[in-house]
Amino acid sequence: MKPPADSRMDTxxxxxxxxxxxxxxxxxxxxTLYRMVQAGVLSPPVRLFPGVTGWPLATLxxxxxxxxxxxxxxxxxDSFQRTPR
Numbered sequence: 001m002k003p004p005a006d007s008r009m010d011t012x013x014x015x016x017x018x019x020x021x022x023x024x025x026x027x028x029x030x031x032t033l034y035r036m037v038q039a040g041v042l043s044p045p046v047r048l049f050p051g052v053t054g055w056p057l058a059t060l061x062x063x064x065x066x067x068x069x070x071x072x073x074x075x076x077x078d079s080f081q082r083t084p085r
Contacts, residue, residue: 018054019045025060036063 017025022045023033036042042063045053 015057016046016048016054017057017060018052022055022060026063 019030019033023030026033026036028036033042037044042055043059045055047053
């Protein structure tokens, strides 16, 4: 019998991305994903059920399209870039 998958590692429900999958889709860390929410670059996650949140694919695509039109990274702001060590 196959063990149940860790729900935090699910890639996504079609059209709906959980935090880890959304961060991977945007090419940022999960922490940066939430920084983007706090900065207003990304809308807050949608709550499907208690403890289950994420973003619609269309929302993530809008962030990417906006960043591309501005000539910046997916976060839309250079302040989200890590500083080189």
